[in-house]
Amino acid sequence: MARHARKTRTDWVLFVVLLVGTFATCGPFAWMLATSIKPGNEVFVFPPTLLTGQPQLNNFMRIFDTIPFGRSLVNSLIVCLSITLAQLVVCSMAAYAFACLTFRGREALFLVYLAALMVPSQVTLIPNFILVRNLGWIDTYQGMILPFAFSSFGTFLLRQYFMTIPRELLEAARLDGCKHWRIYLWIVLPLSRPALGALAIFAFVSQWNNFLWPLIVTTRPEMQTVTVALSTLQGQYNTDWPLLMTGSVLAVAPVLIVFILGNRAFIAGLTGGGFGGR
Amino acid sequence: MKKLLSLSLVSALMMMGPAHAQSNLVFAYWGDPAELPPFEQIVSDYEAANPDVQIQVQHAPWSGYFTRLDAQLAAHAGPDVFFITNVPAYAARNQLEPLDDYITKSDFPIDEYNKGALQIHSLKGQLFSIPRDDAPEALYYNKDAFDAAGLAYPDASWDWDDMRDAAVKLTEANNGRTSRYGLVMESNDWPTWIMQNGGNIFDDPITPTKFIMDEPAATEAVQFLGDLINKDKVMPSFQELDQSGGTTQMFVSGQAAMAITNAARLGSFGDANFNWAVAPLPHGRDGTRVNRSGGAGFGMNAFSGNKDAAWKFMQFLCGEAGQTIFASAKAAAVPAMVGNANVRAAFQAPFGDIFLDESKNGRNYPNFPGYVDITNLYIQPALDLVWSGEEDAKTAISSIEENVTKRLAESN
Incomplete structure (x- = not known):
């Protein structure tokens, strides 16, 4: 009985802590949802209102008239899905080389590879831009996709996971006559589903939120991604907050769907890959 | 056949030629x-x-x-x-x-x-x-708030002190929190006030040779703004202003009775559910009128x-x-x-x-190639100390004089 009571008490403490965390995380989302239907002059009143007396549901129509929002959603989906797919292919192949092949200078090469993680993207922005411009890829999908087709973080993540696959398994496959392609495709990849799922979510979400690159390589509204399109609602002096929040609600939806679909793989990938936290 | 092809090719090329010099x-x-x-x-x-x-x-x-x-x-x-x-x-x-x-x-x-x-x-x-x-900027004011407080509307005769007195009377507190400030202004407007007081930041805004913001005419103006925030408490700190959506949102939502800002706001203040109007910017204590260009x-x-x-x-x-x-x-x-x-x-x-x-x-306002660096490195941090009430204007600005002068010499 006493033990039971103690257990309930710790449960309650845990519950309260988690509840605080939940509110802290969901608060901004609640504000975003609430603001998306508020009239413009009610956004910053104090005390803040959660539910407005005059819901402006037409914001969800207005956003499609004010900016080419539908088109930007499609652009974002094309760009993000392509980058995700490209990263899965490129990173897993590179990771296979670093984890499962033995060749001279492998560790040194891997270190150099990892060093790319330390280079801030701001440094490579201008050279990348010049390169893409000289290729004539301004305002094109390939200009937005290809610079992100490889990721040193993704390679690192997958390599760490591939290292945990028992060597015996790979050797057995080789004894049975498998070449590298087969081992990669039939043994390593299927066993690494959690890590691949985690990388897919990382890649998709970070690209969905990417602002700087799509901003500078697109000049035409019909090529803009959703982050760039939303930023056009923010002016130098005036910002239509309800409309901006309406757009944000609609922009968050795809990320939420991807996360729910990949959730289980995501968490397994984080804990299983020996890569907690990052 | 070949001839026909080349002929049509030539004519096609000609059609693309200078007839339409796009x-x-x-x-x-x-x-x-x-x-x-x-x-x-x-x-x-x-x-x-x-x-x-x-x-x-x-x-x-x-x-x-x-x-x-x-x-x-x-x-x-x-x-x-x-x-x-x-x-x-x-x-x-x-x-x-x-x-x-x-x-x-x-x-x-x-x-x-x-x-x-x-x-x-x-x-x-x-x-x-x-x-x-x-x-240029002007003084937007909430007419309803002035009526309720029994105050005369601002006009061209207003100087700094008239503005501050009205701001004091228009500021309202509720449970220890200021529910309405008397005044809001843009965080980068301070040079206007320095010039209205007969001071300046440099001896020349375009080709500066000397930093003169540490002279009394300038520090007095900065102190006046600092006091509006910290002593009179009639103006929010610029950080709070920013978090509350800026001058536009503070004024439209009725959390500020007066706002000093530019003509771009005329449109967005249309949302306000109270009566408002625009008055000229208050002038300096000696009648000097300066606005930002x-x-x-x-x-x-x-x-x-x-x-x-x-x-x-x-x-x-x-x-x-x-x-x-x-x-x-x-x-x-x-x-x-x-x-x-x-x-x-x-x-x-x-x-x-x-x-x-x-x-x-x-x-x-100062406008020369090295100004952005000088502001970011020295002037803004010093002003932030004044806005937060940690230092008085004279101390804060005197302490950067040496660095700014050095930097200015380098950039010229």
């Missing part, structure tokens, strides 16, 4: 959705009048415009004609085409523009962009491959035709071409006369 121009600007119609109208009007010209428009929001422009210019690419501020910095990097020769050659009426504005669009005596607007303009890319066509478009965009369109737009900008009667007549914004009058009091 020239393509790229034109870039920023603006929120409400500010875009005049730009779009200018482009379509110009294309209609010049069927041989195609203008491709590059629009970006204010927040991302300069990031993209900087990347494009660094790659020696970018739009032919673009909307620009902070002109000396771009001119110093040789990214803007000097315009004086074009102006002389085509007799462009440059004398009709606001003199102060022309100064900040120049570097070392050369003009690098043509000003579009001036951005400035605003954005249009420049030509030094790397443009089509400079003659670009200048032809600029004459339309920046001249009477374009200025009239900007002046009569719903989100009106106080026109820079103030010497032109038609442009002045087109400026029919509510309270437009007040803004035009204020435009005459315009004086330039």
Whole structure:
């Protein structure tokens, strides 16, 4: 009985802590949802209102008239899905080389590879831009996709996971006559589903939120991604907050769907890959 | 067969030849959705009048415009004609085409523009962009709040102390929290107050040789603003202002009874569910009237491959035709071409006369290539100490004098 009571008490403490965390995380989302239907002059009143007396549901129509929002959603989906797919292919192949092949200078090469993680993207922005411009890829999908087709973080993540696959398994496959392609495709990849799922979510979400690159390589509204399109609602002096929040609600939806679909793989990938936290 | 093919090829090539001398121009600007119609109208009007010209428009929001422009210019690419501020910095990097020769050659009426504005669009005596607007500020006030407090509306006779007295009476607290401030203003407006008090930041805003912000006339003004925040508590700190959505949101939501800001707000204050009006900016204690001069303009890319066509478009965009369109737009900008009667007549914004009058009091804020660094490194951190009440203005500004002077000598 006493033990039971103690257990309930710790449960309650845990519950309260988690509840605080939940509110802290969901608060901004609640504000975003609430603001998306508020009239413009009610956004910053104090005390803040959660539910407005005059819901402006037409914001969800207005956003499609004010900016080419539908088109930007499609652009974002094309760009993000392509980058995700490209990263899965490129990173897993590179990771296979670093984890499962033995060749001279492998560790040194891997270190150099990892060093790319330390280079801030701001440094490579201008050279990348010049390169893409000289290729004539301004305002094109390939200009937005290809610079992100490889990721040193993704390679690192997958390599760490591939290292945990028992060597015996790979050797057995080789004894049975498998070449590298087969081992990669039939043994390593299927066993690494959690890590691949985690990388897919990382890649998709970070690209969905990417602002700087799509901003500078697109000049035409019909090529803009959703982050760039939303930023056009923010002016130098005036910002239509309800409309901006309406757009944000609609922009968050795809990320939420991807996360729910990949959730289980995501968490397994984080804990299983020996890569907690990052 | 072969002959026929080559013949048709030749004729096809001929059809693509100079019969249609298409020239393509790229034109870039920023603006929120409400500010875009005049730009779009200018482009379509110009294309209609010049069927041989195609203008491709590059629009970006204010927040991302300069990031993209900087990347494009660094790659020696970018739009032919673009909307620009902070002109000396771009001119110093040789990214803007000097315009004086074009102006002389085509007799462009440059004398009709606001003199102060022309100064900040120049570097070392050369003009690098043509000003579009001036951005003088005025005092917006909540009439209902004044009525409820039994106060007379602000007018041209107001000086600093009248403004502060009213702000004190209009400030309301509720459970220890200020529910309505008497006054809000933009965080980068402080030079106006220094100049109204007879002081300045440098001896000259364009070609500075000496830092004089540590003189009493300047520190007194900074202290006055600091006291509005910390002593009188009638103005929010600039950090709080920012978190509450800025002057626009504070005023519209009734959390500030007066707001000092520019004409761009006329449109967004339309949302307010109370009566408001605009008054001239209060003047200094000795009657000195100063307002900030400035605003954005249009420049030509030094790397443009089509400079003659670009200048032809600029004459339309920046001249009477374009200025009239900007002046009569719903989100009106106080026109820079103030010497032109038609442009002045087109400026029919509510309270437009007040803004035009204020435009005459315009004086330039510092505007030279090294100023951004000096502000970020020294002036702003010192001011932040004053705004937070940690130091008085005299101490804070005296302590940076040496560093600024050194830096100024380096940048000259």
